[in-house]
Amino acid sequence: MTDSLHPFARLDPSRVVAAVESLGFWLPGEPFALNSYENRVFMLHDDERRRWIAKFYRPGRWSNEQIQEEHDFLDELAAADVAVAAPWRDDGGVSLHDAEGFRFALYPQISGQAPELDNPAHLFALGEVIGAMHAVGEQQGFSHRRRLDLDEMLSEACEAVLASPWLERRQRQAYRQVTDELQRALADRGWAPQANIRVHGDCHLGNMLGRDDTFGLVDFDDCLMAPAVQDIWMLLSGQQSDEWQMQLSEVIEGYEQHREFDRRELALIEPLRALRLIRHSAWLVARWADPAFPMAFPWLAESRYWDQHIRQLEQQRRWLDPPMP
Structure with missing residues (x-):
């Protein structure tokens, strides 16, 4: 049996929008849920037409310290011109954010298609x-x-x-x-x-x-x-x-x-x-x-x-x- 009260059951579009807008963004449209199961991931754009990926971490899976190491590694890679999307940080340098019990991060969207392994x-x-x-x-x-x-x-x-x-x-x-x-x-x-x-x-x-x-x-x-x-x-x-x-x-x-x-x-x-x-x-x-x-x-x-x-x-x-x- 499944548990209808699973934490992600509360993560409806209005909560996603409220979480992102709490960081100072304004979202003119609805978030689009991407095909992700371990976490919940949404594509969205702000009023400046910038495209973002909002990643809401599965509760209880990683500690804050483990998530922060992920973010810091991405910052190192981006600084070395490796093609990755480093997380957005607020004016205080914070990349891991909280809203209504959910931890989440924002990433600039990397667009494109999957590679062909016969190429x-x-x-x-x-x-x-x-x-x-x-x-x-x-x-x-x-x-x-x-x-x-x-x-x-x-x-x-x-x-x-x-x-x-x-x-x-x-x-x-x-x-x-x-x-x-x-x-x-x-x-x-x-x-x-x-x-x-x-x-x-x-x-x-x-x-x-x-x-x-x-x-x-x-x-x-x-x-x-x-x-x-x-x-x-x-x-x-x-x-x-x-x-x-x-x-x-x-x-x-x-x-x-x-x-x-x-x-x-x-x-x-x-x-x-x-x-x-x-x-x-x-x-x-x-x-x-x-x-x-x-x-x-x-x-x-x-x-x-x-x-x-x-x-x-x-x-x-x-x-x-x-x-x-």
Whole structure:
């Protein structure tokens, strides 16, 4: 069941407008809700025709200190001419604002389209902007945001799924078996990233926008300390070896315009893929009380989804097997 009294249920358009106008803006039109689930995000324009993105943070997810580190990182990146949208600050330098119990921030809108991963020029441009971001990210570390810990994050996600009511008994047994095997395989493979730096954390196509082979990065909500390859592996979508190698070559060539990439981190791609598969389902389970989730992901409650998910994990388990001698 969902909880109709979820905090975001109170975040209607009038409250969004009132929150933004409390900062001294005047909004002549209604905010437009964007496709965001973890937080609530709205596009709007002010009386000077400037376009803004208003991001209302999910209550209880991040501390003020963690959000502030996100904002400060964006300021560093913008100062280094990396293509990101730094948060608006008031005359006192404040970027994280409060209204009726909601914490929110304003960002100038970055417009454009998602890149095409079969376009070499786009891949080069994506590598270039990620490399420029990492060149700044390695200069210091986060103090409050998470560090990518494979064992800890896998355990958290598996426990969340197993504690949920969605799996049938046979599915629960199969899920436990395959995730135990995955964790053992990952432990045998080893998890020793050469270096953790500040990274975006969620570099999928929806968080990269641009045109004419120039792209910017948006939504740093998941930024953390992690190996550089965390921001690269999702760009490598090729199903055939030659296609995959082409994508990797273009991304790394662009990346190394700003920073050297440690090729040893490529061995972390399949462990990171396994982590993302498991955490995605755990995320859906954890957010089910938010009314937006049952509407957007109704198949979570279907038995066939969990059968398919278990098969995915079994396939990923085979990818982690060592090559035959």
